[in-house]
Amino acid sequence: MKTKGPKIPDSISETLRSSAWFGSRDRNGFMHRSWMKNQGTPQRMFDGRPVIGICNTWSELTPCNAHFRQIAEAVKRGVLEAGGFPVEFPVMSLGETLLRPTAMLFRNLVSMDVEESIRANPIDGVVLLCGCDKTTPALIMGAASCDIPTIVVSGGPMLNGKFRGKDIGSGTNLFSMSEDVRAGRMSVDDFVGAEACMSRSAGHCMTMGTASTMASIVEALGLSLPHNAAIPAVDARRYELAQNSGREIVGMVHKGMRISDVVDRRSMQNAVKVNAAIGGSTNAVIHMLAIAGRMEIPLSLDDFDAWSREVPLLVDLMPSGQFLMEDFYYAGGLPALMREMGGLLDGDAKTVNGRTVGENIADAECWDRKVIRSLDNPVRAAAGIAVLRGNLAPNGAIIKPSAASGKLLQHRGKAVVFDSLEDLRARIDDPDLDVDEDSVLVMRNVGLKGFPGMPEVGNMPLPTKLLEKGVRDMVRISDARMSGTAYGTVILHVSPEAAMGGMLALVRDGDMIELDVEGRRLVLDVDDGVLAERSAELPEPPRHSGGGYEQLFMNHVLQPEKGADFDFLVGRRGAKVSQNAH
Incomplete structure (x- = not known):
């Protein structure tokens, strides 16, 4: 007597990508199902259920994400509850705290890992588990290029x-x-x-650093369920949100709701304004530009300036204020903040749960007016990211006024120039350094190609001899980035960078520099003829040509006003597999 094999349905929904792997009765179908069954997977999981990829950036070398195994299990419960087939897969994890020379060097590499992992595997929808700074934009960039149903679950802030x-x-x-x-x-x-x-506790930075900022941006873009931004990592409600997200992604697959069906230019405008209202990280600029580029949504530095110029700072959180993310959640979290913003936001923008932004925040309440302020009682009046231009930054530079000293937002001072991070470290504590509190500290060759990777060193330490006199802030200018947890009158992302022959390479000790944040000006007060002579005498910029990935980065990275993505990665390529070997 012959033993009958498991019944394979005559038809599996052709709308599912996974049916190309699991839906046939031939040799390939046998192979794909059989090898999955070595994990104990029953035949019923191949009966046309959506296959949900759980993209996990868990790593003990990324402390912010070290609890993601538990988060993933909660997502799986939700996927199973909704009738889906959850499959967890790893991608490279970026920890800002440990990774050298800088995590930003590898953001685009991770996006490639994510994109190709999604495209090459039988995945119908994906849940992105993000936490530490670069994991969020990297995962969204990769998923956006594939453009399949996508939802984000952030790991949450520490206590x-x-x-x-x-x-x-x-x-x-x-x-x-x-x-x-x-x-x-x-x-x-x-x-x-x-x-x-x-x-x-487990979790990422509990200040409004880049991790908290990007979790907020995700929620403002509509790519997560409400309250994703602020629930503490160790709060049971974080796991409830993860399970609910697992349920939601299955529904998104059934509806055919791709990431491009959720995020559009309205979503980007909302996110830029939310970033201003929360006192978000300057890194949000470079990451949002990259995400927009992948999604083919027009977005520029000028949009950041125009959209956030009149948005008040409403959340009193470090580094722009005094409270922390745990307090923000207890006060009502991002839904309460967005409801407070009212007409500043486009309430018709879509979100992953099928409701509009306006519908999601309609009943949100603020429980602590010390943490989330009202529009008529802001922490600061106009505190969004300011985009500066002038001969020192013809392609733009940015500053976060909410974290700066008001008295320095209009300033003129003599430049004290450092040619590299090493030069800064060697001389900043020299008692003979020719510097005073009115000086402007300038550091160059710390940009995308000059370092390479554009590290978070723009908030240069102040000279010890000035600290001892009570000086707490100075104007600082560089082609670097800075941590979202940092503060001070710090001008960042100067473009073109010095290593590309930008004007920053021409600054000399003693040159006068003028900053006018209100007027959006950053000017090197040196005669054009003198600058032309200096330009002709510039030595060849340092080249990092060690081969490998670093060489790929050097050859293809775009400047910060373009999001620092690779030129060949911009845009959507879809999830279609070009060839099939089996």
């Missing part, structure tokens, strides 16, 4: 840091305490003692 009866915030208090140590106001033993007090 508030607690040190000697006070709240301390990731990065922000690290920078301030570090300067206190250099100025002799804090002992090294106390400094080391604060380490465990700052990072005391």
Whole structure:
């Protein structure tokens, strides 16, 4: 007597990508199903259920994402609950805290990993597990190029840091305490003692750093369920959101709701304005430009300036304020903030749960007016990212006014120039450095090609001899980025960068530099003829040609005003597989 094999349905929905792998009765169908069954997968999982990829950036070398195994399990429960087939897959994980020379060097590499992993596998929809800074844009960029149904689940912020009866915030208090140590106001033993007090639970930075900012951007774009941005990593509601997201992605696949059906220019405008209202990271600019480029949505530096110019700072969070992400969630989170913004936002923009932004936030309430302010009582009046132009930055530079000193937003001072990060570290504490509190610190060759990778070093440490005199801020200019947890009157992303022959390469010690944030001007006050002579004498820029991925980066990375993506990655390529070997 012959044993009958499992019944394979005569027809599996041809709308599912996965049917090309699992839906046939031939040798290939046998192979694809059989090898999946070595994990104990029953035949019924191949009966036309949507296959949901769970893209996991878990890594113990990315502390922000070290709890993602548990997050993934919650997503799987939701997928199974909705009748889907969850499959978890890993991609390279980027941890800002440990990765050298800088995590930004590898953002585009991870986006390639994500894009090709989605396209090459039987995936109908994808849940992106993001946390630390670069994982969020990298995963969205890769998924956007494939343009399949996509939902994001962020890992959530750590609990508030607690040190000697006070709240301390990731990065922000690290920078301030570090300067206190250099100025002799804090002992090294106390400094080391604060380490465990700052990072005391799973999760990413609990300040409004880049991780929290990008989680907020995701929610503002409509790519996550409400409250994704602020639920603490260790709060049970984070796992509830993950399970609900697993349910939601199955519905998105059945509806054929791709990422391009959710995010459009209206969504981008909402996200830019939300970034202003939360005092979000300057890194949001470069990441949103890259995401928009992948989605073929027009977005420019000028849009950031125009859309956020009149948006007030409404969230009183470090580094622009005093509270932390845990407080933000308890106060009502991003839905409460977005409802407070009212007519500043386009309520008709779509979201992954099928409802509009307006519908999602209609009943949101604010529970703490100290944390989330009203429009008539903002933390600051107009605090969005300001885009500066002038001969020092013809293609643009940016500054975050909400984290700057008001008295320095219009300033004229003599340049003190550092040719590299190494040069800065070697000379910044030199008691003979020719610098005073009115000087403008300039650092170059720390851009995308000059470093390479554009590290978060733009918030240069102040000279020790000025710290000892009580100076707490100075104008600082570079072609680098800075951590979203950082603060100060820091001008970033100067373009073109010095290594590309930009004007930053021509600045000399003693040159006068004028900053006018209100007028959006950044000017090197040197005669054009002198600048032309300096340009002719410029040495060849440093070239990092060690081969491998770094060489690919050097050959193809775009400048920051283009999102720092690779020129050959911009745009949507879809999920169709060009060839099939089996």
